[in-house]
Amino acid sequence: MMFEPTIWIGAILMGLSLGLLGSGGSILTVPLLVYIAHEPEKAAIAESLLIVGIVALTGSITQFLKRLVDFRLVVVFGLPSMLAAYFGAYLSQYVGAQVQMLIFASVMVLASGFMLRPISALPNSNNTPNSINSRVDDFTVLQYLLLIIAGIAVGTLAGLIGVGGGFLIVPALLFIAKATMRKAIATSLFIIAMQSFAGFMKYTYLQSTQELSLNVPLIILVTVCAVFGVLLGGKVVNKLPQARLKQVFGGALIPLSAFILYNNV
Incomplete structure (x- = not known):
């Protein structure tokens, strides 16, 4: 099973998507x-x-070196998200695996909707110079509250069902924080890493109570392939039509979510 080509290909595609779209x-x-x-x-x-x-941390390092990660947004959105991911993982012990997968499929449909939305409809998608240096200091109280609430919602989902939530983080940073597309993608990767590690820490604590056994060789294999994909995506992100990639990916999520729903109802 470890040498199943579809595992390698799927892991590379996962990393590639993160590198290209955040x-x-x-x-x-x-x-x-x-x-x-x-x-x-x-x-x-x-x-x-x-x-x-x-994988997200690896991708964010390259973006950090380009000075695209906005650490003020990491604090306002990422810290609540990280704490909520820990809480979501805690909740998982009270939720059955079938229910988790049904929630996962529903979130996948939501992600498809975000992906299929034309990128031109998103604010600051053109990376205009006037928006590049937007400051968290200029936020209104409402914007702060919305970012915190969005971070809590995304983090809880991440911890409960194991998604990174970038499809929610990127639009939130674009619409609420008025970040540029490039900064939203870069910052999203960093936030995904924060909340993912926080959620995983709680799952490791729950291992004994849930009789949870992790497949370390599989984790290493998938991670290595996905890291290759995210690094490749970071290299070619400016050379590919991002809008078209988002729509293709969003369309592919629809039958996959239907498959998961079918197997868990």
């Missing part, structure tokens, strides 16, 4: 682990958090 790819990790690697659902969610955290 979102979406992590939502492939749980289905990859459950339906191709045949991991138990709860173990797959925990493993997904670790894999996604490492």
Whole structure:
């Protein structure tokens, strides 16, 4: 099973999507682990958090070197998200695996909707110079509150079902924080890493109570392939039509979410 080509290909595609879009790819990790690697659902969610955290952190390092990660947004959005991810992982012990997968499929449909939305409809998608240096200091109280609430919602989902939530983080940073597209993608990767590690820490604590066994060789394999994908995506992100990529990815999520729903109802 470790040498199943579909595992390698799926992991590379997951990382590639994260590198290109700052979102979406992590939502492939749980289905990859459950339906191709045949991991138990709860173990797959925990493993997904670790894999996604490492891959997102790798991608964010390259963006940090380009000075695209906005650490003021990391504090306002990322810290609440990280704490909420820990709480979401805590909640997982009271939620059945089938319910988690149904929630996951529903979130996947939501992600598809965000992906299919034309990128031109998003604010600051053209990276205009006037918006590049937007400051958190200029935020209104309402913007602060909205960012915190969005961070809590995304983090809770991340901890509960193992998604990175970039498809929600990027629009939130664009609409609420008025960040540029490039900064939203870069900052999203960093926030995904924060919340993923926080959620995984709680799952490791719950291992003894839930009899959760992690497949370390599989985690290493998927992580290595996905890191290759995210680095490749970071290299070619400015050379590919991002709007078209988002729509193709969003369209592909629809049958995948239907498959998960079918297998859990």
